[in-house]
Amino acid sequence: MPELPEVETVKNDLLPLVQGRTFTDVAFFWPKAAQTPNPEEFKRRLVGRAILDITRRGKYIIFRLTDGEFLLVHLRMTGQLLFRKGTDTPDRYTHTVLKLDEGHELRFADLRKFGALWLVRDPEEVVGDLGPEPFSEEFTPEYLANGMARRSSPIKAALLDQNFIAGIGNIYADETLFEARIHPARKANSLSQDETNRLYNAIKSVLTRGIANRGTSLQDYTDAFGREGHNQEQLRVFRRKGLPCPNCGTPIVRATQGGRGTFFCPVDQPLEE
DNA sequence: ACCACAACCTGGCCGC
DNA sequence: TGCGGCCAGGTTGTGG
Numbered sequence: 591m592p593e594l595p596e597v598e599t600v601k602n603d604l605l606p607l608v609q610g611r612t613f614t615d616v617a618f619f620w621p622k623a624a625q626t627p628n629p630e631e632f633k634r635r636l637v638g639r640a641i642l643d644i645t646r647r648g649k650y651i652i653f654r655l656t657d658g659e660f661l662l663v664h665l666r667m668t669g670q671l672l673f674r675k676g677t678d679t680p681d682r683y684t685h686t687v688l689k690l691d692e693g694h695e696l697r698f699a700d701l702r703k704f705g706a707l708w709l710v711r712d713p714e715e716v717v718g719d720l721g722p723e724p725f726s727e728e729f730t731p732e733y734l735a736n737g738m739a740r741r742s743s744p745i746k747a748a749l750l751d752q753n754f755i756a757g758i759g760n761i762y763a764d765e766t767l768f769e770a771r772i773h774p775a776r777k778a779n780s781l782s783q784d785e786t787n788r789l790y791n792a793i794k795s796v797l798t799r800g801i802a803n804r805g806t807s808l809q810d811y812t813d814a815f816g817r818e819g820h821n822q823e824q825l826r827v828f829r830r831k832g833l834p835c836p837n838c839g840t841p842i843v844r845a846t847q848g849g850r851g852t853f854f855c856p857v858d859q860p861l862e863e
Numbered sequence: 864a865c866c867a868c869a870a871c872c873t874g875g876c877c878g879c
Numbered sequence: 880t881g882c883g884g885c886c887a888g889g890t891t892g893t894g895g
Binding site: 666701848 | 864868871873875
């Protein structure tokens with residue numbers, strides 16, 4: 591699923607529901623989902639701990655627990671973190687159940703089983719290398735310009751590099767580049783000052799819109815209640831091959847870049863440098 | 864330091 | 880209906 595806006599939505603939904611609640615049990619039906627430690631130790635250290643706070647870092651959800659423990663969750667491609675009552679009907683593809691007090695539970699459902707959980711005493715072990723949050727003070731036009739100037743890779747690869755900027759994935763990369771009118775294959779270090787400024791503004795506005803629309807549901811993404819977001823109705827180019835560009839009407843093109851499907855308008859996002 | 868690409872998984876869709 | 884091939888919001892490791 592989930593890029594920054596989707597993870598932010600799940601985090602915001604969960605916070606008031608689980609803050610103060612205590613974990614009473616854990617069950618891993620797909621043991622590999624426990625990235626660290628192993629399922630046995632995971633259970634021993636998690637049960638009895640209460641949730642103090644939830645934050646988001648990049649595409650990770652971070653639960654701050656009592657006794658100095660932190661639970662981290664990454665949904666990867668198809669993960670869902672659902673807040674349910676134990677008596678609610680089962681959710682397909684649930685491979686981890688985190689039981690909470692008063693019969694509540696967090697269900698981690700994940701068709702492709704790429705998602706993972708960590709239980710650590712220092713979240714930096716997991717998220718320490720991530721680049722700045724797009725909405726942090728650290729993320730300035732200067733930071734973006736300097737980082738781009740040092741990269742010869744395609745601009746889209748730079749946007750997807752989590753150690754450069756945290757939280758942008760394939761959907762929002764394509765949407766950002768369309769909004770900034772920049773071809774995804776342009777070399778990062780070839781951008782003009784004006785293009786870098788457009789890119790900076792586009793990153794923020796595209797992500798802001800994604801959050802306001804509660805995320806993009808194309809296949810598997812849902813919020814913590816199993817509900818879909820609305821941002822898929824607002825997409826300009828992503829998965830819109832052959833459909834008219836909302837700006838000029840030219841059919842949207844699909845290319846492959848870095849093994850990822852990449853959508854853009856060949857007229858509004860020219861490659862000439 | 865930079866690609867490209869495979870691997871990790873499962874299911875949906877399209878064409879033959 | 881069946882089967883093969885391609886596609887999929889991510890990340891990591893390998894090899895050139």
